[in-house]
Amino acid sequence: MNKRTHICFAALSAALLVLFVLALLLGPVAIPAGEVWAALLGKGDPLWATIVLQSRLPQAVTALLAGAALAVSGLLLQTLFSNPLAGPSILGVSDGANLGVAVVMLSVGAGAGLGFWLTTVLAAMAGSAVVLGLIVAFARRVKSSTMLLIIGIMIGYIASSLISILNFHAAADQVHRYVMWGMGDFSSVTMDRLPYFCSFVLLALAASLLLVKPLDALLLGEAYAANLGVNVQRTRVWIMLCTGLMTAAVTAFCGPISFIGLAVPHIARLMLGSSNHHNLLPVTLLAGACLALLCSILTCLPGTSSVLPLNAVTPLFGAPVIIYVIMNRRKIHYFN
Amino acid sequence: MKKTLSVLLLLLSLNAFADQTGRARYLRIEKAEAYTVVTVLDPWKKGSEIGRYVLVPGKKQVESLPKGQVIKVPVSRAVIYTSVHSAMVEAVGAEERIAAVCESEYLTSENLKKAVRDGLIKDLGSATTPNIEKMLLCRPDVILATPYENNSSGNASKTGAPIVQLPDYMEQDPLARVEWLRFIGLLFGAEERAESLYREVCSQYESLKALAATATRRPKVMTERKWGSSWGVAAGGSYIARMLADAGADYIFSDHPGSGSSYASVEQVLERGRDADFWLLKYTMDGGRQMSRADLAGDNPVYKVFAPYQKGTVWGCNTISTPYYDLIAIHPEKVLAEFIAIFHPELLPDYKFLLYHKLK
Numbered sequence: 001m002n003k004r005t006h007i008c009f010a011a012l013s014a015a016l017l018v019l020f021v022l023a024l025l026l027g028p029v030a031i032p033a034g035e036v037w038a039a040l041l042g043k044g045d046p047l048w049a050t051i052v053l054q055s056r057l058p059q060a061v062t063a064l065l066a067g068a069a070l071a072v073s074g075l076l077l078q079t080l081f082s083n084p085l086a087g088p089s090i091l092g093v094s095d096g097a098n099l100g101v102a103v104v105m106l107s108v109g110a111g112a113g114l115g116f117w118l119t120t121v122l123a124a125m126a127g128s129a130v131v132l133g134l135i136v137a138f139a140r141r142v143k144s145s146t147m148l149l150i151i152g153i154m155i156g157y158i159a160s161s162l163i164s165i166l167n168f169h170a171a172a173d174q175v176h177r178y179v180m181w182g183m184g185d186f187s188s189v190t191m192d193r194l195p196y197f198c199s200f201v202l203l204a205l206a207a208s209l210l211l212v213k214p215l216d217a218l219l220l221g222e223a224y225a226a227n228l229g230v231n232v233q234r235t236r237v238w239i240m241l242c243t244g245l246m247t248a249a250v251t252a253f254c255g256p257i258s259f260i261g262l263a264v265p266h267i268a269r270l271m272l273g274s275s276n277h278h279n280l281l282p283v284t285l286l287a288g289a290c291l292a293l294l295c296s297i298l299t300c301l302p303g304t305s306s307v308l309p310l311n312a313v314t315p316l317f318g319a320p321v322i323i324y325v326i327m328n329r330r331k332i333h334y335f336n
Numbered sequence: 337m338k339k340t341l342s343v344l345l346l347l348l349s350l351n352a353f354a355d356q357t358g359r360a361r362y363l364r365i366e367k368a369e370a371y372t373v374v375t376v377l378d379p380w381k382k383g384s385e386i387g388r389y390v391l392v393p394g395k396k397q398v399e400s401l402p403k404g405q406v407i408k409v410p411v412s413r414a415v416i417y418t419s420v421h422s423a424m425v426e427a428v429g430a431e432e433r434i435a436a437v438c439e440s441e442y443l444t445s446e447n448l449k450k451a452v453r454d455g456l457i458k459d460l461g462s463a464t465t466p467n468i469e470k471m472l473l474c475r476p477d478v479i480l481a482t483p484y485e486n487n488s489s490g491n492a493s494k495t496g497a498p499i500v501q502l503p504d505y506m507e508q509d510p511l512a513r514v515e516w517l518r519f520i521g522l523l524f525g526a527e528e529r530a531e532s533l534y535r536e537v538c539s540q541y542e543s544l545k546a547l548a549a550t551a552t553r554r555p556k557v558m559t560e561r562k563w564g565s566s567w568g569v570a571a572g573g574s575y576i577a578r579m580l581a582d583a584g585a586d587y588i589f590s591d592h593p594g595s596g597s598s599y600a601s602v603e604q605v606l607e608r609g610r611d612a613d614f615w616l617l618k619y620t621m622d623g624g625r626q627m628s629r630a631d632l633a634g635d636n637p638v639y640k641v642f643a644p645y646q647k648g649t650v651w652g653c654n655t656i657s658t659p660y661y662d663l664i665a666i667h668p669e670k671v672l673a674e675f676i677a678i679f680h681p682e683l684l685p686d687y688k689f690l691l692y693h694k695l696k
Contacts, residue, residue: 028601047610050641051603116634168462171656173620180564187565187602190637299565300601307566307601 067292074261087262100127184310259318410525
């Protein structure tokens with residue numbers, strides 16, 4: 001590891017810690033720092049303890065993990081399709097997950113409880129797996145990465161129109177619930193759902209970390225990777241499993257969250273100045289967690305009574321990064 | 337001089353009260369000998385109008401009419417977009433003049449539902465995009481629409497029938513909303529029935545309010561649930577907030593800015609509502625199923641920390657299987673009675689609940 005890499009890791013770890021603490025300290029209700037600490041230790045005022053333990057802590061953990069998962073999914077997809085503009089929301093993978101969730105929420109009906117949420121996770125996984133499968137199938141025939149992105153966007157449109165049709169026939173209450181879900185929300189993972197969410201995401205993140213070597217080989221091209229002894233077919237399947245599980249778990253629980261998956265891998269590459277996955281993957285993971293925590297803090301600033309939808313905040317950070325990357329693509333060496 | 341003026345003002349206000357008119361903020365009714373001018377004000381833009389309607393009794397021949405959309409009354413074939421307005425027309429006894437409605441699945445009156453099943457009332461589908469060909473077939477002579485902020489009635493103008501905009505839901509006083517029945521009465525030739533209904537509702541509401549004022553204790557009340565990342569709440573200026581106060585309760589968001597439905601963060605609801613005495617919520621469940629405490633906790637376990645959940649003082653109203661939205665518009669005194677019976681059961685012993693039930 002060179003010096004720059006060390007600085008990256010140190011800075012991101014510190015930022016993550018600070019943001020996590022801020023996420024616990026800041027909220028619509030003013031709670032003194034000492035009381036937050038007391039609440040975490042199970043002491044102090046019971047009302048504040050409830051707010052910290054039932055609302056702020058699960059939301060901060062969810063944001064951290066969801067951000068990491070989306071960012072790593074984006075990186076895996078960008079390497080898999082050797083396309084810097086790939087990401088779960090652009091390739092239609094999130095739309096596939098959306099469709100799965102919409103089928104459960106709008107047609108199966110007003111379920112509640114943990115069983116209902118686990119069903120939506122499975123439906124979201126099925127939806128994202130179908131879209132990923134389609135994209136991979138198209139990728140064999142369509143060599144241009146721009147064209148593949150357009151196909152992804154088209155598949156996304158098809159999924160969206162199916163969702164509109166479902167919406168049209170659903171009861172008002174279900175539509176309302178679905179619309180609110182669509183705005184993105186890290187607070188929907190409550191304390192008792194958190195273990196499930198964590199296990200899905202941590203499992204997929206751990207599996208992704210094991211993919212570092214074959215991912216580096218894929219950067220050199222599939223033929224070269226095969227020459228290096230990488231089983232390209234199996235790597236593809238693993239990448240799809242990991243991204244499918246992460247996108248589906250995050251989407252089912254928190255709604256379709258835009259831009260984190262697309263933009264964070266670029267932020268990580270710009271910081272590192274390298275595309276070597278050995279460092280890039282953990283840096284992407286940390287940066288994704290930081291950005292999601294920051295967005296989560298910004299949705300409910302102290303002193304405001306209402307909560308901004310998450311998807312109103314993420315594009316503010318994500319979109320400028322993508323524009324910067326496109327404008328400077330000749331100077332950024334990983335494009336070449 | 338000053339004293340006489342204030343006495344005069346007091347007399348005037350008492351007189352206005354006795355007359356029970358002029359509560360509605362967005363409705364003006366001016367009667368002339370040969371016609372009545374009804375002005376509907378824009379709730380979203382102060383000082384402007386959404387519509388001005390000149391109601392002319394059918395037989396009369398009038399030479400010069402004031403500016404406005406002329407409607408021959410009583411109307412005989414009405415197209416009605418919103419189920420609450422259909423219920424208002426039924427309340428003044430003119431249901432046989434309804435030619436078609438939109439979204440008939442939201443009707444709660446058995447009479448009207450039967451008329452739809454028998455084909456006496458047509459269903460034009462979605463209220464945002466009604467089936468215009470079916471509407472033309474109905475040959476309507478008036479269309480009752482509900483305006484939302486910045487919308488237009490679109491295609492309905494193709495029928496040539498006057499479109500009456502009814503933003504009654506924007507009123508901030510429950511009785512003001514009932515006053516809109518007077519307009520409905522004028523349109524359907526049921527003026528007297530509408531007037532007497534309005535008066536009766538007002539007097540019953542006032543006496544129930546007076547009854548609730550005798551309660552010795554004002555319980556603390558929270559409402560509704562979390563939707564997405566925020567909690568849906570009725571703002572402090574809304575008529576729900578007003579009715580909760582009239583029912584002798586302290587609403588936890590009575591100082592929340594705004595006059596309609598609004599949002600609060602979960603933290604704020606926890607801060608203010610954790611030790612509430614009662615929790616009232618509306619929900620929709622198919623087939624008239626009643627929500628249970630287990631359903632509520634399954635929806636989001638955060639609900640379990642609220643005192644009403646723990647004490648079993650959560651009351652729910654299934655808005656699909658009860659006429660909640662009709663009653664809140666036409667008979668707010670009945671909804672007020674429910675609130676009083678929940679908060680102060682000793683004031684209304686043996687009360688039988690129409691809308692709300694305690695979550696088991």
